[in-house]
Amino acid sequence: xRLTKKDLLGMKDLSIDEINxxxxxxxxxxxxxxxxxxxxxxxxxxxxINLFMEPSTRxxxxxxxxxxxxxxxxxxxxxxxxxxxxxxxxxxxARNLEAMNPDVIVIRHGASGAPHLLxxxxxxxxxxxxxxAHEHPTQALLDMMTIKAKKGRIAxxxxxxxGDIAHSRVARSNIYGLTRMGAQVAVAGPxxxxxxxxxxxxxxxxxxxxxxxxxxxxxxxxxIQMEREHQNIFPSxxxxxxxxxxNRKNIRLAKxxxxxxxxxxxxxxxxxxxxxxxxxxxxxxxxxxxxxAVRMALLYLLSGGKA
Amino acid sequence: MNAKKVVxxxxxxxxxxxxxxxxxxxxxxxxxxxxxxxxxxxxxxLAERLKKKISRIEGADVPMGVLDITxxxxxxxxxxxxxxxxxxxxxxxxxxxxxxxxDDVLFxxxxxxxxxxxxxxxxxxxLIQLAxxxxxxxxxxxxxxxxxxxxxPSSLWEAVxxxxxxxxxxxxxxxEENP
Numbered sequence: 001x002r003l004t005k006k007d008l009l010g011m012k013d014l015s016i017d018e019i020n021x022x023x024x025x026x027x028x029x030x031x032x033x034x035x036x037x038x039x040x041x042x043x044x045x046x047x048x049i050n051l052f053m054e055p056s057t058r059x060x061x062x063x064x065x066x067x068x069x070x071x072x073x074x075x076x077x078x079x080x081x082x083x084x085x086x087x088x089x090x091x092x093x094a095r096n097l098e099a100m101n102p103d104v105i106v107i108r109h110g111a112s113g114a115p116h117l118l119x120x121x122x123x124x125x126x127x128x129x130x131x132x133a134h135e136h137p138t139q140a141l142l143d144m145m146t147i148k149a150k151k152g153r154i155a156x157x158x159x160x161x162x163g164d165i166a167h168s169r170v171a172r173s174n175i176y177g178l179t180r181m182g183a184q185v186a187v188a189g190p191x192x193x194x195x196x197x198x199x200x201x202x203x204x205x206x207x208x209x210x211x212x213x214x215x216x217x218x219x220x221x222x223x224i225q226m227e228r229e230h231q232n233i234f235p236s237x238x239x240x241x242x243x244x245x246x247n248r249k250n251i252r253l254a255k256x257x258x259x260x261x262x263x264x265x266x267x268x269x270x271x272x273x274x275x276x277x278x279x280x281x282x283x284x285x286x287x288x289x290x291x292x293a294v295r296m297a298l299l300y301l302l303s304g305g306k307a
Numbered sequence: 308m309n310a311k312k313v314v315x316x317x318x319x320x321x322x323x324x325x326x327x328x329x330x331x332x333x334x335x336x337x338x339x340x341x342x343x344x345x346x347x348x349x350x351x352x353l354a355e356r357l358k359k360k361i362s363r364i365e366g367a368d369v370p371m372g373v374l375d376i377t378x379x380x381x382x383x384x385x386x387x388x389x390x391x392x393x394x395x396x397x398x399x400x401x402x403x404x405x406x407x408x409x410d411d412v413l414f415x416x417x418x419x420x421x422x423x424x425x426x427x428x429x430x431x432x433x434l435i436q437l438a439x440x441x442x443x444x445x446x447x448x449x450x451x452x453x454x455x456x457x458x459x460p461s462s463l464w465e466a467v468x469x470x471x472x473x474x475x476x477x478x479x480x481x482x483e484e485n486p
Contacts, residue, residue, distance in 0.1 A: 024391070028392040031395050035429065037429075039428070040378040040428070042378040300392070
């Protein structure tokens with residue numbers, strides 16, 4: 001089986017078979033990163049452009065490492081060094097990049113839908129590395145890979161996603177992915193952080209963290225975007241930490257073998273207590289390791305075998 | 308003519324592997340520094356069987372690894388048939404080892420070329436030897452096997468299939484006109 005899509009734009013478009021193909025392929029790539037020579041020649045001569053119009057260290061580095069471990073040439077363009085500061089539109093920029101014949105363009109953009117616009121206009125494969133508050137599919141895939149590795153399955157598990165659901169592309173992609181794979185998803189956050197009609201995505205909605213994490217197999221804590229503190233969506237960081245932070249006490253409501261996940265970067269002591277972030281239930285660093293493997297799998301599946 | 312012909316049955320395969328096991332031991336004067344690496348998927352089952360035979364004959368345990376060569380193929384761009392990526396697991400160093408690479412069918416030699424590239428990324432073996440169950444000819448690269456279960460002259464239009472118990476429930480080698 002192969003991935004027949006040109007692009008990876010969101011979890012919403014992926015079938016169960018496609019998700020399984022990506023996760024199985026990613027699992028085989030884990031081994032490459034453990035070798036002394038962490039490189040295979042698979043994408044030799046291919047070029048990958050990382051177009052990051054929003055700040056990112058983890059995701060950009062992860063894509064860059066993934067490309068390099070497959071022997072592709074990777075080029076990073078970030079917002080401050082791009083001609084966007086000179087007023088060039090995204091489409092013009094993309095068409096210029098296209099003229100240099102890359103094979104894959106990885107894009108992060110502050111506007112929801114930017115990768116979709118790009119994918120329609122250019123021949124190359126486009127991978128969405130996060131668009132606005134819309135989707136972040138590679139994060140959801142690496143989360144699902146981590147869950148599968150630890151729990152052996154996704155179907156039938158209870159997952160809780162806690163935090164600023166409204167502004168979180170990580171939450172959205174995980175909700176699409178986890179519900180498609182048969183998990184039950186509960187979301188929780190202050191009312192100002194829960195979008196209206198979110199239950200239409202097939203999740204249960206809670207206004208207290210305790211209700212969402214009770215009996216959970218997986219807890220995903222979202223990063224509180226501190227820059228939003230003054231947008232009146234929550235009164236204070238202290239209050240948020242008190243009512244919606246994951247700590248030693250409320251984690252006891254979850255299953256004994258609960259997995260604690262976080263897409264990073266974490267705010268210690270706000271959405272997650274330091275002893276939980278570093279504790280035995282935490283798989284936060286495994287998520288990062290798996291991120292490279294998932295991105296290798298996607299680059300491999302999208303750019304290889306185009307007959 | 309679309310006839311299927313069984314060219315080797317279960318006993319035939321077993322006898323060939325027994326002979327290959329003895330030849331391996333004879334050529335390398337025992338098992339010192341020897342490791343087996345099976346190429347996914349057929350080669351892995353054959354490597355497991357050879358490992359057992361060697362242990363029975365020599366009373367020694369030979370390390371065995373598994374190699375998937377998909378990432379080293381030269382036809383990623385052109386091939387329509389894209390095999391599912393398998394696992395590679397070589398949990399020991401290859402430095403200064405005698406590596407016996409094991410595959411079911413030797414045909415164009417391209418798989419072996421890819422496998423050798425992969426092995427060299429894992430270390431610097433003292434020696435790489437190749438053991439195959441079937442050599443059907445038609446090499447496209449200057450590669451030959453050190454140990455051959457059976458030489459099977461074939462035409463390019465024929466398909467040679469090795470079925471193994473571990474995967475398909477029965478041991479046999481079939482040659483047939485390509486459908």
